[in-house]
Amino acid sequence: MTRAPLPVALRCAIAALVLGFLLLPGAAQAHIVKGEAIGFVSGFLHPVSGLDHIIAMVAVGMWGAQLGRPAIWVLPLTFPLVMAFGGFLGLIGVPLPGAEIGIALSGVVLGAAVLSQFRAPLWLVATIVGIFGLFHGHAHGAEMPPGHNPLLYSAGFVLATGLLHLCGIVIGLLHRWRWGGYVIRAGGGAVMAGGLIFLWQAVT
Amino acid sequence: MAGGALRIAAVAIGLAALPAIAHAHLVVTGMGPIYDGIDHFGLSPEDSIPVVALALFAGLRGPATARLLLAALPLAWLAGGMIAFSGAAAPAIGLSVATAVAFVVLGGLLAANAPLPPVVSVAAAAALGLVRGFADLSGTPFSGGHLLTLAGMGASVFVVFALAASLTLPLKRFWMIVAVRVGGSWLAALGLLLAGWVWRYGARAF
Structure with a gap:
């Protein structure tokens, strides 16, 4: 059973509609006031608003999965704590020189580890991830704006x-x-390449 | 016939024009003091999140510990509220710090699945209940209505604790326990960030 092709006019109309949506101005900004810690949604969007953070976080999970037990659950258990400690330092105003370079390096190093399937003792893996977590957390903490509901x-x-x-x-x-x-190793390579770009941007 | 219709219309218009409040909606009547207490607990993450965390921890520690904490936490919450009724006051910054500390400690206990002796677990539950019960009703004068509000809070604490503890009591699979512990680490991370907020913005942080 073969389906009859859509009429040309209908196909043109669908294509025009899709293009029209793509051209719509995207910044609605209807509810969340920029730069304020309004609540849960603005907090949720903060870590996913920067590609340098996203690739590093995802790479940590990928590396943990490559390493298997216990790293696969020790890393997600410890990383948020170390990152939050970095956020605490950022919030209270403790300076951390070279934070942007550290964040970019995290993409390079973690991506390279995934790409090369680098295996190391758990303490070393946790230390590497922890140091980079500190940089990421510090950047987030230093940027956190005052707002209505810091808890959410x-x-x-x-x-x-x-x-x-x-x-x-x-x-x-x-x-x-x-x-x-x-596929994972290719993903690690992509993370490393992204990290190199961010590193270039940080040092120039 | 026309006269009857006119009379009915006149009565209907008269009834419609009566100046009376319907009292049919909650905006007029309120929820009542018990439901106010339940609402307060449910809508205050600084209350409900530590209770859930402590309950998950108690479930991981086994039924004996969970039963002890199920009794200790609501009783301490009620005691804290009663202390607040006495007119005792605590600085707002102190309550903010206590909230951050509660998140860090309870999250840390859950993440580590710490094998605490039951006495220490009960002491932790009592401290949490006293502080949160006090914080909830701080500055509130004693009255029958406010007592019912406190009772609503205590009942909510009991029910939520029992339900949350029952989630982790039967857990045997390694991965499920790890998932709960990862949640604990996230909670401790949240507490660290709250501590930073308090440090930077003082009592007005939250």
Whole structure:
């Protein structure tokens, strides 16, 4: 059974509609006042608003999945704590020189670790991830604006960070298949390339 | 016939014009003091999140510990509220710090699945209940209505604690326990951020 093709006019209309939506001005900004910790949603969106943070968080999950137990659950357990400690330092105004370079380096190093399937003792893995978590957390903490509900804002922030790790772990579980291993390593390469771009931007 | 219709219309218009408040909606009547207490607990994450965290921890520690805390936490909450009725006051910054500390400690206990002795667990529950019960009713004068509000809070604490503890009591699979512990680490992380907010903005942080 073959389907009859859509009429040309209908296809043109659908294409025009799609193009029209793409051209719509995207910044509605109807509810959340920019730069304020309004609540859960603005906190949730904060970690996912920067690609440099996203690739590092996902890479942590992917590396943990590659390493298997216990790293696969120790890293998501410890990283938010270390990152929150960095956020605490940022909030109270303790300076951390070179934070942007550290964040960019996290993409390079974590991406390279995933790409090369680098295996190391758990303490070393946790230390590497912890140091980078400190940089990420400090940047977030220093940028956190005053607002109406810091508790809900922080809850959204922590939850988004944890879910990014979870995304990385789920992607990392592909390594059970041969082709999946290649996909993950390619993902690590992409993270490393992204980290190099951010590093270039940070030092120039 | 026309006269009857006119009379009915006149009565209907008269009834419609009566100046009376319907009292049919909650905006007029309110929820009542018990439901106010339940609402307050449910709508205050600084109350409900630590209770859930402590309950999950108690469930992981086993039924004996969970039963002890199920009794200790609501009783301490009621005691804290009664202390607040006495007119005792605490600085707002102190309550903010206590909230952040509660998140860090309870999250840390849950993340570590710490094998605390039951006495220490009960002491932690009592401290949480006293502080939160006091914070909820701080500055509130004693009255029958406010007592019912406190009772609503205590009942909410009991029910939520029992339900949350029952989620982790039967957990045996490694991955499920790890998931709960990861949640604990997120909670501790949240507490650290709250501590930073308090440090930066003082009592007006939250």
